[in-house]
Amino acid sequence: MLTRRNVLMGAAALAPAVALDARPAAARAGAPALSVTGVAPSQLAPLDDVLKTYIKEREISCAQLAVTKNGKLVLARGYRYTDDASIPAVQPTSLFRIASLSKNITAAAVLKLAQDGQVSLGTPITTLLDLPTEGDARLRNVTLWRLMQHTGGWDREISKDYLWLDRTISKELGVPLPIGHQQIIEYAGARPLDFTPGSRMAYSNYGYMLLGRVVERVSGRSYESYVKEKLLAPAGITRMRLGRSLRSQAARGEVPYFSLYTTTMVMDASGATVPYPYGGFNMPNQDANGGWLASAPDLVRWARVFDAPSSILSSLSISRAFAKPEIGVNEHGSWYGCGWWVRQVPGHLNTWHSGSMPGTYTYMARLQNGVTYAALFNRREEEGTPDYDVLSSRVNTALGQISAWPTTDLWSRYF
Template sequence: MLSRRNLLKAGAATVALGLQPARAEAALLASGVVPTQLASFDKTVQKYMTERNISCGQLAVARNGKLLVARGYGVYRPNTTTTTLARVQPTSLFRIASLSKSITSAAILRLAQDGKLSLTSPITTLLGLSATADPRLEKVTLWRLMQHTGGWDRNVSKDPLWLDATISASLDAPLPVSHADIVKYVTAKPLDFEPGSKMSYSNYGYMLLGRVVEKVSGQSYESYVKSKLLAPLGIDRMGLGESLRADMSPSEVEYSSKYTNKSVVDTSGEVVPYPYGGFNMPNQDANGGWLASAVDTVRWAGAFDKAGTVLNATSISRAFAKPEIGVSGDGWWYGCGWYVRTAGSGLNTWHTGSMPGTFTLLVRTSAGVTWCVQFNRREEEGSPDFDVIDRLMWQAHDAVTSWPTTDLYPKYL
C-alpha cells in the first residue's frame, strides 16, 4: 500500500483517483517483471497510459508457452476499509469485456467436443424459444451465434444488453432485468437480417450462448467455464464481475469514466458513475462479464496454441474457421470468439474489449507470441485515440531482436 504523499513523489498517473495527472515524461509506478530484451513493450504501454491519463493498466507477453513479461501499472483504491492506495499488480483483476467471447465460444466448442450438443442445432430447439415473431429464428444455429451471423444488427436495433430501462418498461418488469427478461423482449421482435447472410457483431448472440452452456451442462455458466476450461490450465483467479464497487474484490482495480447513467441495478433512479451500476455487469457474463489479470488472459489464450486437456485439435480449428459469408475486404474474418487473419503459413488472431471504464486487447501471432494489455479507462469524447494501441504493440514486437527463455508462469500461479 502507498500513501498519497509517496504516490505523488512516484509521479504516477492518478486522474481517476482525483489527483493531478503525471507529467508526460514521468514514469508510471510499476510492478512485476520485464526483461531488458522486451523493454519496447514496457515503454510503449507506459507512454500510451501517460498520454491518456490512464491510472491503471497491465501488460503480459508470452512466447511459445512461456510467460516473459508480467507488469502492473499505476495505483487504485481497493475495496476495503483502508484509505491507502494499492499498486496494480500483475495479478490484479480487470474487467476484460469482450475478450470474454473466446471463453464462451470455447465452452460451446467443448460441449460439442464432449458430444453434448451439435453446432448446427438451432437456438429455438436448445432454449425452447418460440419463432412466432420471426420464423427465421429457427435458422439461428450455434455456429451463427458464435460467428455473429445470427440475424441481430445493433446498428438497426439497439443492443439489448444496454437497454435495461427500455426492457423494464416494455415488460413491466422491475430493475434489474434478468437474462430471461432480455430474451423475452428480443424474441418478441423480428430479426434484423436473414441468418447467415452477413456478419454483424452481436453481444446478444453471445448472451444466448451462455444460456445454452447452462441448459446443456446443467451448471451455471461460470461454474462450467471454471471447471472445464480454466481449472485444467491452472487458472483460479478469473471470475465473473459485479456491477457495484461495494461487491468487488480488493484485488479488482477501479474504473474511470467521465460519464454517468441512471442506475439499472435497482429502482432508485439514482445517477451513478457509468462503470458502477450504469450497466448490469452480471447480465454481460457470456458476452463481456469476465474479470482477469493480463497474466491469466495470455495463459487462457495458450489453450488455443495446441491441442490439450481443454480443447482438442478439432475444436481449435473450429474456433478459427471461416464463416459461411467468407472474409472481409481487408482479409479478416470472425471465427468463434476471435478475429482471424492469415499470416504466412499460420494465423494471427485477436480481440478487443470495451465498456465504460474498460479497454483491453489480446493478440496471438502466427509466430507463437501472445500479448495482452488491459486498462481501466476507454476512449471517450475528447480523449486521444485508444485503438492505436494495436499498431503500437506490433511496433514494440517488431523492435525485439532477441527473446528471453525464462518462464514467469510459476511466479504468478
C-alpha cells in the same frame, strides 16, 4: 467517442441518457506518478515503454501487460499512473473486467460441449432454449455456429444492443429493475431479426448472451461453474471469475474503473445518477458476452489452449474456433471465427480481439512470431480522449525492435 473499430470489436453502445462528468481524481489532482510492479526484462523494454507512454497519454490509472514467447511467460507487469492514494499498486495478478475478451471463453465452452458429444454446432437455438418465436420465424435458422460467428441475424446498429436496454425493457415488460437474462430474451424475441441468419456478419453481444444460456441448459450447471471446471481449472487458472456491477461488490484485488460519464442506475428503481462503470449497466447480464474478470497473465495462459490440442480443446475444436463463416472473408482479408478475429498470414493464423465497456478497454492477440500478449486498462476511449486503437500498431512496432528474447519463464511466479 465510439469508433467504428470499437463497434466491430465489441464496444458497448452508450446508454440512452449520459452526461459528462468531471474527470476522475487521477486526472485532476496534479501531476500523476507512474509506478510499476512485476517483471519486464531489459530485452523487452520497447514493449514496456509502449504501455508507459500509452497510459500517460490517456491518463489511465491502472493497466497490465503480459507477454508470452513460444509458450513461455516473459513479461508480466502492472502499471499505476495517478497521484490518488486511494488507488493501490496494480500487481500483475490484479483483476480487470475484460469485456469482450470473454467471447472466446464462451465459444470454447460451446466447442467443448460439442467435443464431448453433448450438442451439435448446427443445432438451432430454438431446440435448446425456450425462445419466443412470434417476433420472427427465421429465429429457427439461428444455429450455434451462427451465434458464435455473429451471423445470427441481430445488428445492434439497427435494433440497438439488447444487453444495454435495461430501463427500456423494464418499462415495456412491466417488471422491476434489475432485469435478468430471461427478460432480455422475452423483449428481443418479440422483435424481428435485423437480417436473414447466415447472410452477413454483424457483431452481437446478445448472441453471445444466448450462448451462455445454451451452456447452462446443455451442461445442467451455471455458465460460470461449467467454464471454471471444464476450461479454466484444467488450464491452471484459478483467479478468473464473473464480475459484479457495483464498486462495493468488487472482487479482492480488482482495480477501480473510471469514465467521463454518468448515467441512471439500472440495478434498482431509485433513478440515482451513478458513475457509468458502477451501476450504469448490469454486469451479471454480461456474463457470456463480456462479464469475466482476469489478469493479463491469466489471459495469455488461457490463450495457450488454442495453440495445441489438449484435454480442454481437441485439434478439431481448435480448427472450429478459427473456421471461416459461411459468408467468407471480409474486405480486410480477415474473418470472425468463434470469439476471435482471424487473419491468414504465411504459415500461421493470427487471432485477436478487443473488449470495451464503460471503464474498461482490453486487447489480446496471438501472432505468427510465437508471441501472445494481453493488455488491460481501467478506462476506454471517450469524447476528447486520444485514440485507443493505436495500441496494437504500437505493440507491433515494438516487437520489431526486439532483437533477443529472454530465456527465463515467469509462469511459476504467478500460477
